[in-house]
Amino acid sequence: MSGAAAAARQAFAPNWGARLGLLALAVYAVFAATQLDLNWARLAAGFGEGGRFLARMFPPNFTRWELLLEGMLESLQIAALASALGILISLPLGLMAARNLSPWFIAVPTRAFIALCRSLHYVIVAILFVKALGFGALAGVAALTIASMGFIAKLFAEAIEEISMKPVEAVRAAGAPGASVLLYAVLPQVASRFVGFCLYQLDSNLRNSTLVGIVGAGGIGGTLFAAFKRFDYDFVCAILLTIIALIFLAEVVSGRVRAALR
Structure with missing residues (x-):
């Protein structure tokens, strides 16, 4: 006992x-x-x-709605372009970084490059691009593209490494070329997760595009920073409420898309 x-x-x-x-x-x-x-x-x-x-800050001042709308549209364009470019580049990077599909001498340098893309905060990257490319939306698109590559490519690679290799081996045994292996054995196993990653990155870039503008990389962030400098706090409130509404709308749309793909 x-x-x-x-x-x-x-x-x-x-x-x-x-x-x-x-x-x-x-x-x-x-x-x-x-x-x-x-x-x-x-x-x-x-x-x-x-x-x-x-x-x-209250009540919010929406009288300059033209300036507000112009900044928001530019932020939307920056987020959409950066997400599209980042996803397109991340797909081959993720395939190259997957250690179950690529040899080590390809996977290791690719993973190092992906880690390099994640090593600096996107605001710091935006400052570097502003210095290199000048003020404007181009610097914002470039900075958020780099940030998207670092995040999405890593998730793509990890998702590919978790797939079952049996369909891959079966397609290879049938004599299919490499592109067919990817199309019929790899992508069907990870397609739904890829869509989720892409929607999340788009949602993230919508938020980030408002921040890079503060350092001169285009978008509503520049308008927000200028309003702060003028002590125009009622207009600041209007900008913040518009950004919040945009993020909530993006969340609803992405949720509907995820539900439709299940």
Whole structure:
């Protein structure tokens, strides 16, 4: 009986390593807060300033709807072009990076290139393209294309690596060429997931296209930044509400598309 009780106690023995790790994390969090000058007085002052800021934002001002519409259309165009280019480039990259289809001397450099595309935040990439290409939508399309490649190609490769190789081997045994293997054995297994990845990236680029404009890469972000600089907070509120409505609309449409493809 004592042996069974000892076994039960051992089964739920405390994990002292995890407890010490959590304690160290809590201590470091307190230390970091003191180093960053985080305190309740600043937080309370921030809430007061935030309340006054929100009061100046309402009611929203839609009188300059032409400027708002122009910026939103440009953001939509940037998101659509960047998503299309990123997906088209990511498909061959994903196939080349899949280790169950490509030899290591192709898969390893391709994966390194995909990791390079993900290594920098898209805003930093947008700044680089603004410096190289100048202000405007071209820099935004280029930056979001790079970001899309880094995300979609990785997901494509991982989805392909999870497929069953039996259909692939059967099609190869029938003497089909490489393109037929991809078309009839690989893509049917991952097509629905590919569509989901693409819809998610389009939704993400819709949000990101509003942000790259702040650094001069086109879209509604430039209009938003200019309104902030003019302290035109009621127009800022109108822009933010329009962006939120656009994202909600994109979410509804993507949900309907996913449901139709199931």
